[in-house]
Amino acid sequence: MAKQILLNNINVPGLASYEVYRKLGGYSAVEKTLKNYTPDEVTAEVKKSGLRGRGGAGFPAGMKWGFIDKSTDNPRYFVCNFDESEPGTFKDRHIGQLNPHQLIEGMILGSYALGARSSYIYIRGELFYVLRIIEKAIDEAYRNGFLGENILGSGYSLDLHCHPGAGAYICGEETALIESLEGKRGNPRIKPPFPAIVGLYNCPTVVNNVETIANLPWIMNNGADAYAAIGIGNSNGTKLISACGHINKPGIYEIELGLPVKEFIYSDEYCGGILNGKKLKAVVAGGSSVPVLPAELILRTANGEPRLMSYESLSDGGFQSGTMLGSGGFIVMDETACIVKNLLTFSRFYHHESCGQCSPCREGTGWIEKILYRIESGKGSMKDIDLLTDIAKHIEGNTICPLGDAAAWPVASAIRHFREEFEDHIKLQRCPLSK
Amino acid sequence: MQNNKNNTEFNSETLSLVNRIINRYPQGKQKSAILPVLHIAQAENKGWLSAEIMDYVASLLDIQPIEVYEVASFYSMFNLQPVGNCMIEVCQTGPCWLKGSEEILAHFEKRLGIKPGETTADGKFSLKTVECLAACGNAPVIQVGTEYHEKITIEKADELLEKWQAENKCSHTNPYF
Numbered sequence: 001m002a003k004q005i006l007l008n009n010i011n012v013p014g015l016a017s018y019e020v021y022r023k024l025g026g027y028s029a030v031e032k033t034l035k036n037y038t039p040d041e042v043t044a045e046v047k048k049s050g051l052r053g054r055g056g057a058g059f060p061a062g063m064k065w066g067f068i069d070k071s072t073d074n075p076r077y078f079v080c081n082f083d084e085s086e087p088g089t090f091k092d093r094h095i096g097q098l099n100p101h102q103l104i105e106g107m108i109l110g111s112y113a114l115g116a117r118s119s120y121i122y123i124r125g126e127l128f129y130v131l132r133i134i135e136k137a138i139d140e141a142y143r144n145g146f147l148g149e150n151i152l153g154s155g156y157s158l159d160l161h162c163h164p165g166a167g168a169y170i171c172g173e174e175t176a177l178i179e180s181l182e183g184k185r186g187n188p189r190i191k192p193p194f195p196a197i198v199g200l201y202n203c204p205t206v207v208n209n210v211e212t213i214a215n216l217p218w219i220m221n222n223g224a225d226a227y228a229a230i231g232i233g234n235s236n237g238t239k240l241i242s243a244c245g246h247i248n249k250p251g252i253y254e255i256e257l258g259l260p261v262k263e264f265i266y267s268d269e270y271c272g273g274i275l276n277g278k279k280l281k282a283v284v285a286g287g288s289s290v291p292v293l294p295a296e297l298i299l300r301t302a303n304g305e306p307r308l309m310s311y312e313s314l315s316d317g318g319f320q321s322g323t324m325l326g327s328g329g330f331i332v333m334d335e336t337a338c339i340v341k342n343l344l345t346f347s348r349f350y351h352h353e354s355c356g357q358c359s360p361c362r363e364g365t366g367w368i369e370k371i372l373y374r375i376e377s378g379k380g381s382m383k384d385i386d387l388l389t390d391i392a393k394h395i396e397g398n399t400i401c402p403l404g405d406a407a408a409w410p411v412a413s414a415i416r417h418f419r420e421e422f423e424d425h426i427k428l429q430r431c432p433l434s435k
Numbered sequence: 436m437q438n439n440k441n442n443t444e445f446n447s448e449t450l451s452l453v454n455r456i457i458n459r460y461p462q463g464k465q466k467s468a469i470l471p472v473l474h475i476a477q478a479e480n481k482g483w484l485s486a487e488i489m490d491y492v493a494s495l496l497d498i499q500p501i502e503v504y505e506v507a508s509f510y511s512m513f514n515l516q517p518v519g520n521c522m523i524e525v526c527q528t529g530p531c532w533l534k535g536s537e538e539i540l541a542h543f544e545k546r547l548g549i550k551p552g553e554t555t556a557d558g559k560f561s562l563k564t565v566e567c568l569a570a571c572g573n574a575p576v577i578q579v580g581t582e583y584h585e586k587i588t589i590e591k592a593d594e595l596l597e598k599w600q601a602e603n604k605c606s607h608t609n610p611y612f
Binding site for chain 2: 075084085086087088089090092093118120124125126127128129131132159161163164165166167168169180181182183184185186201242243244245246250251252284288329331333337341342345346348349352353355
């Protein structure tokens with residue numbers, strides 16, 4: 001059993017209640033930290049731990065905190081990004097639903113480090129049933145003196161609130177999230193300035209993912225060195241992987257970074273192999289936006305090394321032969337899955353979710369969806385394949401936010417690794433895999 | 436018009452919830468409450484946002500109506516046309532598609548005699564396709580109000596439909612309660 005930081009108590013009945021969480025040692029990190037650490041020492045500890053942002057980008061969390069502007073008297077804000085919407089990703093819901101106090105404890109620690117007095121958990125609107133669980137837990141934390149005025153007599157005060165989104169993937173992009181939290185359309189902002197300087201209400205702000213924040217209590221309890229000892233290379237700690245698709249045991253697994261992909265897919269401890277004994281065809285390893293890899297490249301790198309579940313190993317070979325750890329949304333496809341159709345659903349998704357500010361993304365995602373629909377329904381021409389590559393290339397890097405890249409990468413990678421399957425659709429004038 | 440307006444207004448319990456929500460944001464930043472308050476307004480208004488109810492939300496938040504319209508039209512959870520009493524939302528993104536969401540959608544279409552975006556003639560059901568609901572491990576997934584129903588099969592879809600028909604299910608309830 002791998003080291004468990006986030007899921008070790010997840011099956012304890014009543015974990016979502018203050019009493020059970022507290023009995024299991026919950027909120028001890030807040031007690032310890034408010035007593036023994038200055039805010040800057042907390043930031044230093046998180047920096048030293050090597051914890052990287054778990055929302056997808058993998059940016060070092062402590063470094064992001066280090067950018068916050070503490071030079072003015074303006075309020076500072078700490079915001080939790082609970083807009084989990086990247087297809088294949090369903091890990092944050094698991095924490096929010098079953099262990100909300102660990103998230104709240106992490107919010108208190110992060111807010112203290114940054115000097116925030118009001119913090120928000122921005123949760124996607126579809127998850128109102130999770131919002132209600134978290135709000136109940138927040139009430140309990142207030143009643144027990146872990147939120148509100150003068151927490152544990154430390155002189156530090158914090159208010160924490162939930163804020164629902166309303167169905168917009170783009171609000172998972174941190175500046176769009178801030179716009180949305182201000183009561184506007186979720187249009188990403190041009191950066192710089194970054195939120196650490198000009199964020200919520202034009203004040204210094206840090207936005208972190210749920211899983212990132214839920215790691216903080218463990219780090220403060222056990223120390224940065226203990227955290228950094230887990231994992232491999234620059235991939236410290238554990239990672240939640242939400243596995244779905246054609247596997248025997250879909251679900252949320254906490255792995256120590258560095259686990260071989262092969263073990264993750266085939267071991268009974270994790271995915272338990274491919275459904276119905278079928279053959280593995282392809283994997284989207286880190287949420288819909290990362291490049292899809294065929295079986296041979298997800299199990300081994302182009303150099304023949306075993307591929308590991310880590311930031312470095314999954315991206316080994318660049319986009320030519322590698323992919324990204326991303327959000328940990330692990331989508332497995334067996335030999336019966338049509339790469340073109342799966343891509344069409346992703347491209348429809350990105351078209352639907354484009355905010356419309358930048359023309360390459362607004363127009364390009366629509367064109368991609370149309371062309372893929374044409375190919376999938378047997379009406380495509382060979383020229384369409386290169387046209388798709390060309391459109392993807394013109395979206396990538398030409399938009400305000402990374403949604404454009406996220407829309408382009410799946411298209412480019414599907415054609416790179418499965419070009420023949422596109423050609424078969426065109427030659428046969430139908431989907432070769434449809435029943 | 437006066438009558439209409441009175442029908443639009445929230446009762447005191449809902450108003451006190453709205454005021455609690457507004458107080459979560461710094462003074463003068465009450466516009467931040469727009470998404471939560473629109474969720475409540477939509478539930479109170481049979482599942483959709485009419486111009487009247489949006490104007491009312493604007494007055495509650497002391498902002499211009501256009502600021503509400505431009506937000507309401509951006510977010511996919513807000514319906515700008517009337518919908519049925521019970522709205523069934525079927526996820527259609529990759530992971531759900533891999534596990535048979537197209538068959539589930541086709542089944543709902545057949546049973547209800549409507550396509551996505553439509554409402555049954557008796558006004559009881561609406562069907563809507565939605566993008567990833569972030570519950571892919573239990574695909575296929577549908578949403579009704581604030582409930583998720585996961586690992587949906589044809590049999591389970593039938594069971595749910597019969598249950599909803601029998602209880603005259605309304606999916607537009609205040610999401611905070």
